[in-house]
Each structure stands twice: as structure tokens, then as C-alpha cells.
Amino acid sequence: MKAILLCAALVLMSAIVSAHHSSAGIDRSKSVELVGTIKQFSWTNPHSWMEVEVPDQKGGTVVWKVEMTSPAYLVRAGWKSTTVKNGDEVKVTVRPLRDGSPGGLFVSVLLSDGRTFTERPVTAAPPAQK
């Protein structure tokens, strides 16, 4: 029971903890899927962030700026600094900016090898039996 409460609290915290700032500009009622290429991924405090290059309808590309939580939380969600790399083809889900400009708050990433990463904590593997 304690573990469930802790898990719930961590989910809640990871949703809020990215706040070194107000997120009033984010439309949390919407999701946008970005299919594109990682242009840059930064593993840094207080926020990690990524830029995703997405093809547009005019034959060019648009760079989306995606805000993430801090590495302390990403580690609990199974991330490493090498989980995504520049040039990786990905599908990233974000809560978009209200004004429609290309940016948003990170929800999840689907990698080309089929693995999905979010900011939610994952259960640690049980210790190996001796």
C-alpha cells in the first residue's frame, strides 16, 4: 500500500516538478504527435529538453522545442543521457503550446527499436537472487 502511495506521489511530482516556471502557456487538454528526428537532446538541470525536427507540408522542416523534467526524475523513469541521440528517428508526444507555435511539454517518446519512455517512474527490478 505504501509503495502504491509513493508511486502515486512520484507521478504527481514528476508532473509538477518541471516547474522552474509557470506552465500557463501549455494546453494540457491537447496532445500532438511529432514524427521526426532528434536534432538535439540536453541532459541537464533544472530541465532536460529536446529539439525535434519534423517535416512540414512545404517540403521543409520545423523544429519543435520540447520541455522535459529534470534528470533526477528521468532516471526514475528509466532514462539515461544516451536514451536518445542526435539523428534518432522518433515519435514524440507533447502537450502543445496554446498559441500553436512549435513547442510543448514532453509526454512520451517512441524509439525506432520499439521502446517507449515517459517521465513516469518505473518499478525497479527486484534484486538478483544470490
Added chain:
Amino acid sequence: MVKALMLVAAIGLLIPSQALAQAPELPLNPLAPSNLAKPRPKAPFDLTGTWFIDMAGSQNSWRFGPPPPANKMTPETQKHFEAAQKAAKEGKAYRDDIGQCWPAGLPLIMTRVWPVAMIQLPTAIYMVSHFMNSLRIVYLDGRPHSDPDVVVRTFNGESIGKWEGDTLVVDTTHFVNDHHWIDSGIPATDALHVVERMRLLKGGTVLEIEYTLTDPKSWEGAMKWTKRWNRVDDQEVTEVTCTPDLNSHIPSTQSEFQAR
């Protein structure tokens, strides 16, 4: 040339006869061995550890607002508060100074949804928030508050702690007068006075602080809040800085989402 030399010589002669400014006697710092070695009663508890605001009961438990009806806002604060509500409806942040790298300041730095490391000595408690590594020192060595004409005002203020039975009572004053908020649209001024009554509960695993906030330039009367923190042994407080390039990668901090 001769004139200039004579002038210098004259000034030199004058100096000894002038009254020299007197420097105040400065207290020993909390890490001075002679301060640490002074005899003092044993502290009722030790806050040394890492603490995280308890948000299990409410998603808003980190907040210090909006003020209850009994704490009527001053006209100036009422204007800020209404502007913040209007901005929120428009999907904007009102004067999000923290998002622009200004320090959060007391009391928000304690509940900023980041862990806070505390190291307690007989003379002081050093607190470092993981959030921007904000430093707060609670002096326990018996010193009074500093001379208001000398003290350097800060976002976390000057904290003096005294033990009252099993409670640590911390009195904090000397705050800055701008870019400091206790909640969205609720400014703190240089008249802010914070009293914290700290207790350790549940075998030392829970820290409870009862806050009494007064700021006659911003609201009437004493605003009271009670917050809890859980001891977290698996979270680290490491280097976190708000660098000038940070916000260029964090789109919701950009100016189009900011209301001033």
C-alpha cells in the same frame, strides 16, 4: 608639482586628527571552532537530512495562497492578484519571475517541489534547495537580527532560530522588496515577516512547519499555513543553475506567454 606635493603632505597630516569610522563588532560565523565549542543545551532534534514537500494530500499543498478572506489584500496586491487571474484565463503566466531565473525566496523555496538538504550544527542550520541551489542559513547561535541599516536584504531573508521545548521557532526578516512572490499575483515586500514553528514527527521522518506570514504592505493580518515534508534518503541535492540560455529551450517561458 611643488603645490601638489604640499597638498598631499597636508592631507597626510590631516588624517590622524580626523575621527575614524567605527566598524561594528561582528559575530563569529557558525563554522568558527570557538563558536561551535560554546556550551549550549542539546538540540531537541536534528534536521540533518534531505526533505521533500508532502503533496500526497493535495496537488496545491506547495502553495502559500491565495490569501484567505480574513487576510484582505492591500489595493496594490489586489491589482496584482486580479491581473494574475486575468493572465491565467488567457493562458499566460503573470510576472513569472522564477521562470526568468529570479530566486524563489522564502517561503516558496521550501515548497518548490524540489528536495531541500539540511545540515544542522549547534550554531546554525544550513539549507540548500536543489532548486537553483538556493542557500538559506538559520542561525542558532544566539545572535539577534542584524542592524537593518547594515544587513544585505535577500530573497530568503535573515533567519534566527530559537528552541521552545520540542519546537524550533524561526523568525525571518530583511527581505528584498521586488521580484519576490509568495503565490501567483501575491507579492512579498521588504515588510514581510515569516515565523516558522518546526517540529519533527513520526520518529523523525516527517518535518512539520507552521507558517505565520505577515506583510502589511501586501495583506492584512497574519496568514497561516501548515506544511509537511518527508525525509527522502534516495534523492540527491546536486548543482542546478539557471543559465542565460536555459529559457531559449523552454518555450513556455518565452515572452509571448508572459504577462507583466
